[in-house]
Amino acid sequence: MQRNLAFYIFISLIACGLFLTLLPYPTFYSGSYNLSHNDVAKIGEGNESEDYSFSSPIEASPVLAKLDWFECVNPIMPYNTPINVVDVRTKVEFKILRIGGNLHADISPNEEQDKQTIETLFGYESNQKRAVIVEILPNVWTAASLSGRIVNNENESHYCLHFYNSQSHATGMSDINHQKIVNYAYKYGKNIIDKK
Numbered sequence: 001m002q003r004n005l006a007f008y009i010f011i012s013l014i015a016c017g018l019f020l021t022l023l024p025y026p027t028f029y030s031g032s033y034n035l036s037h038n039d040v041a042k043i044g045e046g047n048e049s050e051d052y053s054f055s056s057p058i059e060a061s062p063v064l065a066k067l068d069w070f071e072c073v074n075p076i077m078p079y080n081t082p083i084n085v086v087d088v089r090t091k092v093e094f095k096i097l098r099i100g101g102n103l104h105a106d107i108s109p110n111e112e113q114d115k116q117t118i119e120t121l122f123g124y125e126s127n128q129k130r131a132v133i134v135e136i137l138p139n140v141w142t143a144a145s146l147s148g149r150i151v152n153n154e155n156e157s158h159y160c161l162h163f164y165n166s167q168s169h170a171t172g173m174s175d176i177n178h179q180k181i182v183n184y185a186y187k188y189g190k191n192i193i194d195k196k
Contacts, residue, residue: 060139064193066186067142069104069166077136082110084135085146086192087121088185094118099158104166104178107146107159118159122148129177131185133192134161141193143186145178 067073077083082095094117095110109115121130129147136142145162162178 062139062141062193064133064141064143064186064189066164066182067136069163073105073136073142073163073166074102077105083107085144086133086189087146088131088133088188088192090121091192092117092121096159096161098161101160101169103169103172104163105161107161109159118148129181131181131188132161133185133189134163141189143182143189145181145185147178 077098079098079100082097084093085096086093094114096107096114097110098105099108100106109118122128127148129145132144132146133141134144142163147160147162162175162182164179164182165174166178167173168175168178
């Protein structure tokens, strides 16, 4: 008897599940899924007195994030397009171009003026790492670590821009020092963003 009861309960549950998958909406529902602006206005008329408006990202306040290189930055960081950068310590601004890199960004200064600015920041220590913030989208900034790299001579020099979770092209591993500087840039870059 108990075996038959369990069988009927099991069959009932399967039948209910099948019925719900075939008929996901109540049968008494009638209407449109897509409401026009006029329909929305009629529904909201008299219920809310505030007029809600949404600004575009360009009009929004700047934000600073610590974006992952592989998930966020690499897919959207354009090549050969000027990108705004601010040095966190000196608050000096300059523009860069992404010229390569898949584990981190290889960059070069955008114009001669930007080249002079970066050279002034680094001085004679081309391999030092500097905390910077990078405008990856309009008013969306991310923390980064910038280091210089000279290959053979000045004509072959470029700079490496590391982000959260980026890796070294030489080792294929995350550089701990770059990651510390990314964290520093995120912590102290907020002061720069708040003033923009």
